[in-house]
Amino acid sequence: MKTFEQIFGAPWTAAAEAPGRVNLLGEHTDYNDGYVLPIAIPQKTRVFLRPGLTKVFRLYTASLDEVAEFDLTSLPDRQFARYIYGCLRQLEILELKVPVLDIYIDSQVPMELGLSSSAALEVATLRALRLLLQLPLDDVRIAQLAQRAEIEYAGVNCGIMDQMASSLADSERMLFLDTRTLERELLPLPDDSEILVVDSGVKRTLAASKYNERRSECESAAQQLGVAALRDVTDPERLASLPPRLRRRAHHVVTENNRVLRARQGITPEEFGQLMNASHASLRDDYEVSIAELDQLAALLQGQPGVYGARLTGAGFGGACVALCKSGTAIISARTVLGLYNRPERKGRRLVPEEAGPKVQ
Numbered sequence: 001m002k003t004f005e006q007i008f009g010a011p012w013t014a015a016a017e018a019p020g021r022v023n024l025l026g027e028h029t030d031y032n033d034g035y036v037l038p039i040a041i042p043q044k045t046r047v048f049l050r051p052g053l054t055k056v057f058r059l060y061t062a063s064l065d066e067v068a069e070f071d072l073t074s075l076p077d078r079q080f081a082r083y084i085y086g087c088l089r090q091l092e093i094l095e096l097k098v099p100v101l102d103i104y105i106d107s108q109v110p111m112e113l114g115l116s117s118s119a120a121l122e123v124a125t126l127r128a129l130r131l132l133l134q135l136p137l138d139d140v141r142i143a144q145l146a147q148r149a150e151i152e153y154a155g156v157n158c159g160i161m162d163q164m165a166s167s168l169a170d171s172e173r174m175l176f177l178d179t180r181t182l183e184r185e186l187l188p189l190p191d192d193s194e195i196l197v198v199d200s201g202v203k204r205t206l207a208a209s210k211y212n213e214r215r216s217e218c219e220s221a222a223q224q225l226g227v228a229a230l231r232d233v234t235d236p237e238r239l240a241s242l243p244p245r246l247r248r249r250a251h252h253v254v255t256e257n258n259r260v261l262r263a264r265q266g267i268t269p270e271e272f273g274q275l276m277n278a279s280h281a282s283l284r285d286d287y288e289v290s291i292a293e294l295d296q297l298a299a300l301l302q303g304q305p306g307v308y309g310a311r312l313t314g315a316g317f318g319g320a321c322v323a324l325c326k327s328g329t330a331i332i333s334a335r336t337v338l339g340l341y342n343r344p345e346r347k348g349r350r351l352v353p354e355e356a357g358p359k360v361q
């Protein structure tokens with residue numbers, strides 16, 4: 001791998017990192033002012049910076065071995081550069097002065113799998129800028145700026161979960177977050193359990209357009225029910241007046257919020273697993289963001305002896321499944337499931353655990 005100095009001709013002066021995340025419960029609830037329960041994954045994105053030696057921003061990504069150049073007057077063509085551009089523009093809006101920079105990205109977070117590689121890139125970039133320029137930004141502010149960057153420059157009208165998880169979570173405890181108030185709490189994983197993430201082998205497609213469509217459906221449902229957001233409904237019976245499609249979407253959100261609140265109470269791994277299975281069914285049947293491969297993978301995982309529960313994780317339409325496993329069984333389950341999972345072109349692979357950690361093994 002090429003070094004910063006080889007690419008830019010001088011050493012870096014500030015560096016920072018941020019992790020990806022896997023969401024355990026609370027999917028498609030954050031843009032409804034609801035509750036989420038993600039945990040950081042061990043894989044991180046690292047960003048290295050120095051004030052630039054030329055008149056334009058220069059950006060190198062080690063995973064693509066590619067350089068992009070841009071200035072702040074027009075949106076860069078390359079997608080990976082847009083996340084950085086978005087972060088820099090947010091600082092400009094706050095009237096914080098940013099010099100031209102040379103930027104080097106090295107990411108271990110798998111892309112397009114629903115593990116928040118973009119949030120990790122945004123948060124790591126803003127952290128490195130905070131360090132270099134001594135900016136008065138706390139971790140919540142960083143998450144909020146990162147979310148704005150994603151919405152305005154990457155075309156996804158996302159909620160705040162991913163950026164808050166990347167900025168505030170660690171890989172040993174779950175981050176309970178109320179996305180309306182930003183009240184949060186780090187919670188232990190259910191007793192005697194560990195997390196497994198498996199790539200379905202299907203890259204997400206249509207994710208941005210379908211995501212934005214789901215978000216507007218939820219907003220219409222909230223409007224028809226006369227509430228500020230679907231978070232304000234707790235009883236699914238209240239959804240009876242909605243037209244069928246909006247009722248199904250809202251039903252997912254209301255029941256999913258209830259599942260997160262239940263999980264927050266410190267439940268057994270068996271019950272936690274049942275909530276994950278119910279979440280998958282709801283994402284498949286009510287929210288309609290699953291695909292056949294994710295259903296197959298989730299079902300295979302759910303059928304393993306050491307697995308308490310499993311579901312698709314992230315926005316859906318491809319990507320990965322997450323399972324809660326009995327401690328010490330994640331690797332065995334992964335091997336068995338990958339042997340049975342029939343996807344010849346890009347066979348699913350085990351993503352987490354990758355580096356051993358105490359709980360997310």
Ligand code: GLA
Pocket residue numbers: 023026027028029030031114158159160161162314315
């Ligand atoms: C994406 C978005 C998040 C969240 C999830 C679905 O990851 O960035 O804000 O909405 O989808 O739960």
